[in-house]
Amino acid sequence: MNRPHNFSAGPCILPLEVFEKASQAVIDFDGSGLSILEISHRSTAFVEVMEKARSLALEHLNLQAKGYKALFMQGGASMQFLMTAYNLLEKKAGYLDTGTWSANAIKEAERFGEVKVLASSKESNYNFIPKNYSIPNGLDYLHCTSNNTIYGTQMKAFPNTGETPLICDMSSDIFSREIDYSQFDLIYAGAQKNMGPAGATLVVVKEDILGKVSRKIPSMMDYELFIKKESMFNTPPVFSVYVSMLTLEWLSRHGGVSAIEKKNRAKSELIYSEIDRNSLFEGFTAKDDRSMMNATFTLKNERLTPLFDKLWQSANLNGLNGHRSVGGYRASMYNALSIESVEVLVDVMKHFEKTI
Template structure:
């Protein structure tokens, strides 16, 4: 048995894989594969309608927000956000908590002035900055809620008095949020929502046209909202599998239930990291992520031996990002507690063998 701790594309429930694989052969008694049906067909239109309805239900999205299924990943949103929200000559405020937050700010700087209100780069992004101020004349404030590489997460939205944009690519649908606290949320699906290829955007309608720029239609949120995420050929299969996964999440009891499971999974692993003398966490305790748990060996020379043991025990994807080293266990929604227990057992086995 394999236990998939990879950072993305994400693990998905077995029942989702099974239904999705069947649809590749034949979708919804159409005699056609989901891969070949028309994106303008009534059958696929129903998929998009259901996917949007599930997002709205699971996240309690207010009526004055649009739910969009786009392409290009979060990286495209790094550009689309300032295109749509940042006026010519205007200023945007960014919180720098990791590689992706830094890349988002760099992309926005090509379209206007960017003020980095705080950064944790001085300690290799091992903490979340506190006590920073956001300029009131900025068009918007942007932050990344979960930092997959460094294992930090922001659970409470910073209190700011301007429109707030958040990249929730790696923790969307993993915990309860109040969508109304944000003006724009974007998330690559490939962590908790579905396969790579589709990006979820939840945007307050009053932001449409806010930048005053002439935005190419393909990058215009309002154009996509008017077209119901069908302005261009959408990522049909990615949206379909995301819909199946959203159904699965609803059947489990929704975000409220999965959050409690995620708390237990993260606590179980962190407890072992803190107990086991061979391992130590890399992120500040108060800023630890539930989704991406980063840790190293107390003796780095032993890391290769632990990776070999982990491989023998069927643990996949735990090698840490090169920026941090050590190990990273990505604990997304579909990862079961049994996989967490398998990793904990392997850490204890290594401890016993190496004493």
């Protein structure tokens, strides 16, 4: 089968060997004769899957034995906009407004306390990451978004918040690059980019930041309860956790985050140099802030759109359309996308320039 080159922004491509194992497990999980979909989440087999997924997540982030716990929850990253505020916002929190998802996080938090927007690039349609802002005293936490999926910007450095907890939405670039993950006190990420199918959300939290707000937290919002219950307070999203485990195992077999970062860097350099070189296209974002995961670009001459669309579609590329807030194109190049797919895209762009 000739699989399309899948540049979809999320849900997105996962490794083919993960699809194959997952497909098999839907019929017969590990030779049990039962589907992964029909086993009890309290069965030894699944408890092992959950524990493996949780420990691999910490391992890839280099956060084992540093006071962090990994949880798999439901509700997507959007639920974390709410849960982080529920658990941590007593009076006042600082937010960096770097895109639609940051803005949504801000909106949810405003119901729980005062929100200080420390910096925003909204005025320029979020095409860069603000850098010079000051961090006031007395924040309960500072929240940022490491990679802005829609706009294609990525934070290359993070604010030094000292004692103030630093929270980061890493939905679209977790496990993609080596950074010091211990600078964060809480990291969350919807599975559906670099980790697994939609329906699971990874939360990695430093335990000592919890238990400090005065409000009563409902069970389903309570990180401490989920930690106590080993991420199984209620029925977890079994299949999404299982496939996440498979993807994290794949990452281990392929050299972990440091090896995948090299590949991601090569892929992004390839596409950005073509965007810059090619006379028909231009990048959407400030060059310093370009994302390794999502490259956004537009046609200088919009009237060429139908022609280019026809060309890339006929080349078996999928998911290249930009988000409506930006227009143009977005090539999402998550961990599982091969450099060959990016080469095909670059060839299409070159070919387009020659023949137009």
